[in-house]
Amino acid sequence: NKEIPVITEDDVTYTVAKMTGIPLLRLEEKESEKLLKMEEVIHERIISQDEAIKAVSRAIRRSRAGLKSKKKPIGSFFFLGPTGVGKTELAKALAEFLFNDENALIKIDMSEYMERFNVSKLTGAPPGYVGYEEGGQLTEKIRKRPYSVILFDEIEKAHPDIFNILLQVLDEGVLTDSFGRKVDFKNAVIIMTSNIGARIIEKATPLGFQRTKSDDVYQKIKDNVLVELKKAFNPEFLNRVDEIVVFHPLEKEQLFSIIDLLINETNNLLIEQGLLVELDQSVKEWMVKTYYQPNYGARPMRRAVQKEIEDPLSEELLKGRFKGTHKIKVVLEAGTPVFLEAEESQILSGVN
Numbered sequence: 001n002k003e004i005p006v007i008t009e010d011d012v013t014y015t016v017a018k019m020t021g022i023p024l025l026r027l028e029e030k031e032s033e034k035l036l037k038m039e040e041v042i043h044e045r046i047i048s049q050d051e052a053i054k055a056v057s058r059a060i061r062r063s064r065a066g067l068k069s070k071k072k073p074i075g076s077f078f079f080l081g082p083t084g085v086g087k088t089e090l091a092k093a094l095a096e097f098l099f100n101d102e103n104a105l106i107k108i109d110m111s112e113y114m115e116r117f118n119v120s121k122l123t124g125a126p127p128g129y130v131g132y133e134e135g136g137q138l139t140e141k142i143r144k145r146p147y148s149v150i151l152f153d154e155i156e157k158a159h160p161d162i163f164n165i166l167l168q169v170l171d172e173g174v175l176t177d178s179f180g181r182k183v184d185f186k187n188a189v190i191i192m193t194s195n196i197g198a199r200i201i202e203k204a205t206p207l208g209f210q211r212t213k214s215d216d217v218y219q220k221i222k223d224n225v226l227v228e229l230k231k232a233f234n235p236e237f238l239n240r241v242d243e244i245v246v247f248h249p250l251e252k253e254q255l256f257s258i259i260d261l262l263i264n265e266t267n268n269l270l271i272e273q274g275l276l277v278e279l280d281q282s283v284k285e286w287m288v289k290t291y292y293q294p295n296y297g298a299r300p301m302r303r304a305v306q307k308e309i310e311d312p313l314s315e316e317l318l319k320g321r322f323k324g325t326h327k328i329k330v331v332l333e334a335g336t337p338v339f340l341e342a343e344e345s346q347i348l349s350g351v352n
Helices: 009-020 024-028 031-035 038-042 050-064 087-099 116-122 139-144 160-172 198-204 215-232 252-273 281-291 299-318
Strands: 075-080 105-109 149-153 174-176 182-184 189-194 243-246 276-279 327-333 336-341
Touching (some): 031 038, 050 243, 087 105, 087 149, 087 189, 116 160, 276 281, 281 299, 281 327, 299 336
Parallel strands (some): 075 243, 105 149, 149 189
Antiparallel strands (some): 174 182
């Protein structure tokens, strides 16, 4: 006799979550426990930016505790700061935290909406126009995945008419698409990023390594950035946003931590082969000195890890080197990273 498969509660929960787009955590009603540890969880993948993470966490908790209109989106944020300081990464972390999937992120490049004739693409072309049957680039994505983080990247580049659409979303939590359907945004998080004020932030830390942790210094930078923001956007729009968050430049120690995170990602792949990589501090310092550019934030560090660690390591592994080795130590010799076999007894303790 064939066994009849038993459908468990977990199976039903998973299937309903897949069909509706409602994250498992919401269905299991364990969200409140997680929300109380929000900063701690997000800091596992975001280095520094304490003020930004606290501001976002507080706003999300207010919404989830019922202290915000249920008709509006879960949260709305302006992320301001230089390139490469973690604005997009925090949006991904928020998607993963709230909806258990960093792919629950809808990213819209606002440089594609600089002209008036492009504005209708968000909600769909009018009847009779090209693209009418496709629906809106924003509304269709939200209809299919209502539990999402929506990232409007470089919002300052958008045509002014875009802000009328965003005002409606922030105020009423709903948009009408070209088919006349009401599209609900109340389960979405709205994030708008901008480089406005980036020069002010960079001037406050011209070498990229000066400390900005002092609350007074940070508040002064934020006040100056807000002055610039008010020149670019009208008060009616800014007043609808829950939090205006200013990101500060990365410090040297934080860049070392970012390199550690990137190497940890590499180790999560290597662990299947029984391998771990560890960088000597001298290698990290050399990478920061060689690759760091204040104008690009942490992004050059990813390129440095790929070029100086992953690329040469790939070649060594394909040549058959390090067979039977458990740990590879990378040291600096004559200004060049060198890969050495390390003793098994020195294996790194654990990989996240």
